[in-house]
Amino acid sequence: MRADLIIVGAGMVGSALALALQNSGLQILLLDGGPLSVKPFDQSAAFEPRVSALSAASQRILERLGAWDGIAARRTSPYGEMQVWDGSGTGQVHFSAASVHAEVLGHIVENRVVQDGLLDALYEADLGLLPGARLEQLRRSGDDWLLTLTDGRELRAPLVIAADGANSAVRRLAGCATREWDYLHHAIVTSVRCSKPHQQTAWQRFTDDGPLAFLPLAKVDDAEHWCSIVWSTTPAEAERLMALDDAGFCHELGKAFEWRLGEVLESDPRHCIPLRQRHAKRYVEPGLALIGDAAHTIHPLAGQGVNLGFLDAAVLAEVLLHALERGENLADSKVLGRFERRRMPHNLAMMAAMEGFERLFQADPLPLRWLRNSGLNLVDGANEAKALFVRQALGLSGDLPELARL
Numbered sequence: 373m374r375a376d377l378i379i380v381g382a383g384m385v386g387s388a389l390a391l392a393l394q395n396s397g398l399q400i401l402l403l404d405g406g407p408l409s410v411k412p413f414d415q416s417a418a419f420e421p422r423v424s425a426l427s428a429a430s431q432r433i434l435e436r437l438g439a440w441d442g443i444a445a446r447r448t449s450p451y452g453e454m455q456v457w458d459g460s461g462t463g464q465v466h467f468s469a470a471s472v473h474a475e476v477l478g479h480i481v482e483n484r485v486v487q488d489g490l491l492d493a494l495y496e497a498d499l500g501l502l503p504g505a506r507l508e509q510l511r512r513s514g515d516d517w518l519l520t521l522t523d524g525r526e527l528r529a530p531l532v533i534a535a536d537g538a539n540s541a542v543r544r545l546a547g548c549a550t551r552e553w554d555y556l557h558h559a560i561v562t563s564v565r566c567s568k569p570h571q572q573t574a575w576q577r578f579t580d581d582g583p584l585a586f587l588p589l590a591k592v593d594d595a596e597h598w599c600s601i602v603w604s605t606t607p608a609e610a611e612r613l614m615a616l617d618d619a620g621f622c623h624e625l626g627k628a629f630e631w632r633l634g635e636v637l638e639s640d641p642r643h644c645i646p647l648r649q650r651h652a653k654r655y656v657e658p659g660l661a662l663i664g665d666a667a668h669t670i671h672p673l674a675g676q677g678v679n680l681g682f683l684d685a686a687v688l689a690e691v692l693l694h695a696l697e698r699g700e701n702l703a704d705s706k707v708l709g710r711f712e713r714r715r716m717p718h719n720l721a722m723m724a725a726m727e728g729f730e731r732l733f734q735a736d737p738l739p740l741r742w743l744r745n746s747g748l749n750l751v752d753g754a755n756e757a758k759a760l761f762v763r764q765a766l767g768l769s770g771d772l773p774e775l776a777r778l
Contacts, residue, residue: 375401375500377692377702378519378529380507380542382408384424384483385664385681386535387490391437392689392775394497396696401527402494403502410491413446415592419563420482421643423587423600425451425574425675427478429767429776430682434489436775438496443489449480449590453573459630460580471755472762477574480587480600486678507536510545515703517659530703533661533688538650540666548652548662555647557582558610559672560603562642563589564625567634569596577629581605584628587675599633601625602672604647614644647671651723655716656708663688668719671726680719686773687714714771 377393379386382404390402426434434440454477457464469477494501509520510532519527534542543550570588577584582604589598603625605613613621622636629636650669655662664681688711695707702708763769767776 373401373525373527375399375527375529377401377531377533378403378517378527379533379535380404380519381534381536381540381664381666382406382491382494382501382503383535383537383664384486384490384678385685386533387487387494388433388437388439388682389533389535389663389685389689390499391439391490391493391497392685393692394499396693398696398702399500401500401502401529403505403507403521403527405506406503408491408494408501408503410488410495413485413488415447418640419589419591419598419600420484421561421563421600421640422483423480423589423675424483424486424678425478425587426481426486427676427679427767428474428476429772430679431479432767432777433682433686433775434486437490438493439486439489441489442492443481443485446485446488447482447590448485449572449588450476451478451480451572451574451588452476453571454576455573456576457578459577459628467762469762469766471759472766472768474762474766474768477762477766480574480589480675483678507541507545510542512659515659530701531659531661533663534666535663535685536666538648538665538669540662542660543652543662543666546657546660548654548657548660550650550652552648552650555604555649555671556606557604557647558607559645559647560605560610560613560642561601561645561672563598563600563640564622564636565594565597565638566599566636567597568632570599570633571596575599575629575632577632579605579628581609585675586629586633597637602675603628604672607646610644614642649723651720655712656705658705658708659703661688661708661711667715668723670719670723676722676726680722683718683773683776684711684715686775687711689775690773718771 376398378401382402452469454467506522508522516528517532534540575586585602586599618639626636652662652667655667663684670677691711
C-alpha cells in the first residue's frame, strides 16, 4: 500500500496532524496499534486518571479541526485562576484570566475525551485509517520509507511522521538519537473528591519532595468537588503512598496539600508513573519528522505536554501546506528543517523552565529557599509580568501557527 504521507500513531497529536492536512490533496495513511474505536460516553462515570490542561491555543486548534464540539459535549472543566505556593515558606503567586480580560485560563480535559473528539472528526474526514497496525520494521527503499507491520503488510511513503509517543517505535527503528534523564521522581495520578469546592482554580503546592497539583474537574452531579491530582515525589515515598489503603492515602494527600480544599473524602484508583525527560537531538531527517512525545517529553508539572504537541502538529501542517503550494518536495530536509527551527527552541525553553522550577523547589539550602519565596512574591506583585505569563499561557502571544491564532 502506498501513500504520500504516513502518520504513525493516532493519539491526540497524530490525529490533529491528520485532520490539519485533510484537505491538502495528499494521500494520507494514519495508523495505530489500537482499535481506534469510540465508546459511548457516560457523563456521570468516574474520571479517567490521565488529564491535560488544554490552553486556549490548543482549544482554537481543536475548534478549527472540528474536534472541540465533540470534546465539549462529553466533559470539560474550565478554570479561570491558578494558585501556586511554596509549602516550606511564604512564597505564593496567583494568576487570573481576568487580568487579561479572558474568561478562562484553559480547560482540564481527560485525555480519552480529547482522543474521542478527534476520532469523531477523523471518521468524518476522507483519510485512510489503519487500526490494529503495529510497526515491526522501517527501512529506506529508494526515495521512500518501507514500513513492515507485524501482520506482514507493507506500506510505502516518501514521508513518515512519528507521532507514536514517548517510547516511539519509529524513532527507535530510524535510529534517531535522544538525550534522556530520569527526574528521580514518580508521579501518582488519580481523581479525588474534596469537602470544599475547587472554585474553578488550578492549585499547585511545592512540597519538599516535589510538586503536588489539584486540577479542577466538573461532573454533571457535582460541579466543584472533584479534582485530578498529580503528586510528584521520590520513588520511596511513592511506593509508601501507593501501599496505603484509600482512607490512609486521602489523609496523607489532604495533609500534604495543607487541607486547602478541606478533607479529601474519596479517591479513585491510583496510578504511579516513573518520570523521565526525553528530547530528540533532531526532530527531522530526510523524509522523517518527530512530533509530540516522540520528539520531547516534559514534566507533567503543568499539564503542558499535549499543548506543545498540538503546536508541533499545527506548525508541521502549516510548513507542509506552504511547501505544497510552492511545489517543493515535502520529504526534503530543507522543508522539514523549517518545522524544526520553529518548534525546537520553543519546546526546549518550556522544558528548561519546567526543569528549573522542579530544581528550584527541591532545593533545600536557605538562600535558595529565600530566593524562591521572594521570587514568587515578587512575581505576584508584578501585575505586568503576570499578565505577560497569562498571555503566553493563553496563546495570545509568541510565534503561533495559523491554526492557533486568534
